[in-house]
Amino acid sequence: MRLDFTPEQEAFRSEVRGWLDRELDGPFRHVRGMEGTSEGIDKRFAWERHLGRSGWNRLAWPEAFGGRAASLMEQVIFHEEYARSGAPGRLSHVGLELVAPTIMAFGSDGQRARFLEPTAMVDIVWAQLFSEPNAGSDLANVQTRARLEDRPGGPVWVLEGQKIWSSFAQYSQWGMALVRTEPGSSGAKGLSMLLVPLDGKGVDIRPIRQMTGGSSFNEVFLDGAETAAENVLGTPGEGWRVAMATLTFERGVSTLGQQMSFRTELDRVIRAARGNGAIGDPAIAKRLARAEAELRVMRYTALRMLGDTGLSRAGLTYKLYYTSWHQRLGELAMDVLGPAGDIAEPGGDAWRLQKMYLESRSDSIWAGTSQIQRNIIAERGLGLPREARPPRQEPARQEPAKQEPAKQERA
Known part of the structure; x- marks a missing residue:
């Protein structure tokens, strides 16, 4: 795996950077920097539809589905x-990065014809209905x-x-749901997507208010x-295999975009430390240096991970x-900001860093808790014995209700 870029790839970078800067300095300048679920939802969806019309939403899609078939490095x-x-965080991430590749891999021709184009154009927004x-x-x-009737x-x-x-179910028209369709089944068996x-009818979506003030979930x-x-x-009955494929798509190249958002956040922390003099504290300076070094290691690790089979320890x-x-x-x-971090007014760096701190507390829970991740590393990566697990409770078998003769006569 190359950890640098070829001249052709750098030319592609110039194309992407030039287009984004033109659009975000021009007709869509009002969406730059928007994030969360409390800022400019309608404007952000307009921006995402513009991305769709310009072909960027299906950059990696195969040509057979109208995509550019971009290389991994592109x-x-x-x-x-x-x-x-x-550019603002993507509200259509689930549809473009998770649902569309899953439909390409497992969907029928009719499903592909019905859903892929509207998903690319953000005319359909998707929610992932997995966790319970x-x-x-x-x-x-x-x-x-789910039962057939x-x-x-x-x-x-x-x-x-x-x-x-x-995520973003309150803005979604469709959901991809992992459900149990085989009565009496348990575990990975008997599931369908x-x-x-x-x-x-029968769908009630209730936003969960977070301590940051938004409702992403x-x-x-x-x-x-x-x-x-x-x-x-x-x-x-094939739902578990489909779900595992979807979760594999979730750990795709968008992780490198995540790296750049981390870069932006670290730069804000450094800017705040320089602004209020906290960078002069040797302990703070040491932690900033460590964060910088670890972020670079993270980027190289992600590139290595994307370049192999996805089964490496990385x-x-x-x-x-x-x-x-x-x-x-x-x-x-928060240590750099000091008391100012507790009373930050919306809009500035301090407020965004406060939000980042609050939101980061959930990082070790979503997409697999840190405890589960450590088990995976131990069992799959290091070959250690599997953790003892309590026996799964089988659902109680329900016998058909017996009808009394008198009731049968009255019927």
Whole structure:
């Protein structure tokens, strides 16, 4: 894996940087720097649709699906330049980076024709409906159920259950839901991946207010929600394999864009330390130097991880590494700011660093807790014995209700 860029790749970087700077200094200058879920939602969606019309949303898609079939390094460059430019965080990330590749890999021709183009144009926004209140890190323990029922217009899946931590579900028209479709099944067996309209009956989306003031996450209640029988990805019962593929897409080249957002945050901390004199404290200076060195190591590790099969130890340790680093950066930011970090007014560097500190506390929970990540490193990377696990509780078998003869006669 090359850790530098060829002249051709640097020319592509110039193309991307030039386009982003023109658009963000011109017609879309009002979206630069927007983040979270409390800033300019309509303007940000307009920006993302502009990205779609300009072809950037399907940069990595195969040519067969209207994409540019960009190389791995070109994708890395785009995500780096996007973050460097100060362009707003993507509200359509789930659809473009997770759902679309999953539909390409497992969807039928009809599903691809129906969903891929509107997803690229951000006419359809997607939510990922995986986690549940009792099935976060233990994803195979999902209890949301779906059953096939006949309807005059054709059979439909009827869903009952609850999903949680669904990013941007309040803006989404469709969800990709991992549900249990085989009665009596448990664990990874009997699961299916369904595409579910979120604007229909039986769907209740409730934003979760965070301590930062925004609502990036949502609870989604499914009480008789329906989706057509053909809206299953792969075949019924194949949901676990589909879900594992989706989670693999989640750890893709967008991680390098994440690196650039970390770069921006560290630069803010350094700027604050220089502004208030905290950089003169040897302990603060040492922590800043360590953060800088570790961020560079993180970037090279991500490049190595993307360049191999994804099964290396670098891949196993990456999530634990960056979440720990990011939480330490948040703590460093608050130490640099001092009392000013507690009373920061919205809009400035201090306020953004305060938000970063608060949001970083969740890094060690989402996409696999740090405890789960350590188990993965120990068992898959180091070959240590598997952790003892309690036996899974099998669902109680329900016997059909017996009807009394008298009731049968009255019927």
